[in-house]
Amino acid sequence: MNLETIPEEKLRCFSIFDGLTDEELRRVQSKVSVVRFERGETIIAHEARDTDVYLLLDGQVLANRYSLAGREISYRRLPPNSYFGELAVFDGEPRSVNIVAMTEVLIGRLSGPAFSDLMAAIPSISKALLRDMGARIRELSDRIYVTTASSVKMRFYNELIRNAMALGGGDGEIVLKDPPTHAEWAATVGGQRETITRAISELTSLGLLRKQGRNLVITNLHGLMDQVEEV
Structure with missing residues (x-):
């Protein structure tokens, strides 16, 4: 997939932009830059201080961390049309995990301030984020139960x-x-x-x-x- 600008129909594949009007989508589109990462490259580093938000257009990435002894702890693989990095926009804290490219990946990148502006201007994005976060919390609760029991x-x-x-x-x-x-x-x-x-x-x-x-x-x-x- 070769892109310089993300088509509006591709943006609609992301849950946080699904219900946006054409005008709202164009507003999002104007703030997104397209970047590539090779297999094995680190997209987000654990403890990094940046606040960019990423839209996974093509490929797969892995969220992981390493223990003090060097053991890898994998959280999940993310497929195309996933987004990540948004938590740092809310709390300004360092990154909680590494995000590593499992394949060659194509990504749309939004700066933290640009993403904040979009949430303020388009309330449906914030609502979709809260819905997705609720689903993730439920999933994590289930996984904690399975892990301990x-x-x-x-x-x-x-x-x-x-x-x-x-x-x-x-x-x-x-x-x-x-x-x-x-x-x-x-x-x-x-x-x-x-x-x-x-x-x-x-x-x-x-x-x-x-x-x-x-x-x-x-x-x-x-x-x-x-x-x-x-x-």
Whole structure:
């Protein structure tokens, strides 16, 4: 995707701009610059003091941190049409995580002051932000519960289900394109790579999971949910 200016229809793909009028979208469009990052580049550094807000147009990024011992702790992968960096606009605090490009990515960047101006001028952006934040708090509450009340294997199963539901769920096969590596899954759920490898093998032997090139296919989401209940 080669862009110098983000088309209005692309901006509408972001939840915070979905209900804007054409005039409001043009106002947003005028404040966004398009930048590229290569795979492995750091877009936001933990503890950095900048306040830019980012719109992920193409590619995938990972939110992570490292422990004092150097262990990676992964929070989540963000797909296209995600946005990030907005918390620093509200509280002015240092960045809470790293954001790293997992692929080549194309990003729309808004300065913190420009984003503040847009929120003040277009109230629907602030309402959408509050709605999204509420959903994230609920999701984090669920993940804290799963982390404290379940095994690594169950946390991995739940992460598979969360990814499947993000793609719409359904009764048919669900393809997770270019999924995390076993080590990345382990960093996300707080376990060891070997545990993830065994869990994938078990689900494959049960016919609930299969590989398709670099992709991972959940063949029966309801069957996977049943496994969580059994665990």
